[in-house]
Amino acid sequence: MKNILEINNVTKFYKNSVKALEDVNLNIKEGEIFALLGPNGAGKSTLINSICGIVNFNTGTIKINNMDIVKNYRTTRKITGIVPQELNLESFETVWNNVNYSRGLFGKKPDHNYIEKLLKQLSLWDKKDNKIKELSGGMKRRVLIAKALSHQPKLLFLDEPTASVDVELRKDMWDVVKKLNKDGVTIILTTHYIEEAEELSDRVAVINDGKIILVDEKDKLIKKLGEKTIKIELFESVEKINGNLSKYNFTLDQTNKIISHTYNLNSNTTDITELLNDVKKDGYKIKDINTEQSSLEEIFIKLIQENNNELVRN
């Protein structure tokens, strides 16, 4: 699949000489949902604001559909939409005017049918004549999405789309994002809810201290970096670890009945067959077995910690 966005060697300094982005390289494929993960202040918003023209970057190039976003800003911005992190809306304007205003800004001819369809899709139609100040936080977030979609973009940036929204609404938003993607919109979202990235994205990048430290497919990433734990529940408790089991580095739970052994999916041997044989050899009867895989959140924390340690060493 072709790249819809190409970021090459982008660096950004703020006025106070703070380096917000350092030599960022990233390609986004058309049609994918891409999650940009990172702690607060890592450079996620600066990166998407640079792509959208909201902040100026210092060096490097950004191309959308193979067109430079500085030289061809009219063409590239027409196909780009952004939903900001904050609820930045004009409180005294109606939903209808707000959304139509956005469409106009992006150089599109008024299309009331499309805006009506969009507001209906986002469950905002019955609020179209309401002023923004009369809406709940969740509704305001939907208005921001409607504004970003008002000019039918091909590439949509969602900056922390579900920040400070309740669980129910978050799930609602995820459905909206999935539907948009199904309709052909490439989506790049920044989030620090790992659960969100895990649920939505095809690929993930981790950014820390202005640098992209990892880009990979979500499933591969979980597989590659993920650790798995096998939990073996026994009928009787293990009083003392000796015999064949003493060679394993496992842990026991409080009841001494559940053996937890962690292994990496990447390593050549996982010792599981041997472990199960040794449990049997030592005379224990197995009641149940289950495995747990490390979540993206655990991987993310591990990566950030490793990166921070490296930064301290340097």
Added chain:
Amino acid sequence: MNWYGIKAIYIHEMERFRRTLFQSLASPIITTSLYFVVFGSAIGSRITEIDGINYGSYIVPGMIMLTILTQSISNASFAFYFPRFTNTIYEILAAPLSSFEIVLGFVGAAASKSLIIGCVIILTANFFVDVRIDHPLLMMFFLILTSITFALFGFIIGMYAEGFEGLQIIPILIITPLVFLGGSFYSINMLPEFWQKISLLNPVLYLISGFRYSFYEVSDVSLLTSTLTILTILIGCIIFITYTFSKGYRIKD
């Protein structure tokens, strides 16, 4: 050109004017009426004529200029500062709009509001005194050019202001005194020679003088000087805005 984008900004701003129509129009009408009561009736009873023109009629161009200048500045500065304050400016910056188009939308709307208010003042003045316009086209030329120029000036204030207080400082401390001292309510020929020379340093004098010429064919300075002055201020504002946008200063981090 992104005409839909310019139109969107323009209509959005005019909509704000419509929403606050009463305040927008009531204030200049009341102020104008008060000027007529204070200056026209109280002072006018002592100064009957200036340059052969009835005093009440003489002050009309100055009053319009005073309102046009302050309204153009405050409309444009508020219009651009407000989205900066609420952070809704992100949308304008992310849109396929050039800096020229952004300025055109905001300044066009601010100047249009000032023109509407200017026309309302002319109508209000007619209730109090006879208003004669000898050169209507010239009058419109000055009215439009002044509205645009000072809307541009207001736009600059809106770009640089760090708070709502900042929007008020220049209009209150600089523009209003310059208008009052620029011959709005008198001819500089009535001043001692020293103060006449000092008054010639005031650019607003040239605007009022040219504008008054279009009404009654009387002026303190030549029409050409007046025209060149307004054009110089206009070009200065355009250069300043272009420079600021090119640097992204106070607009883009």
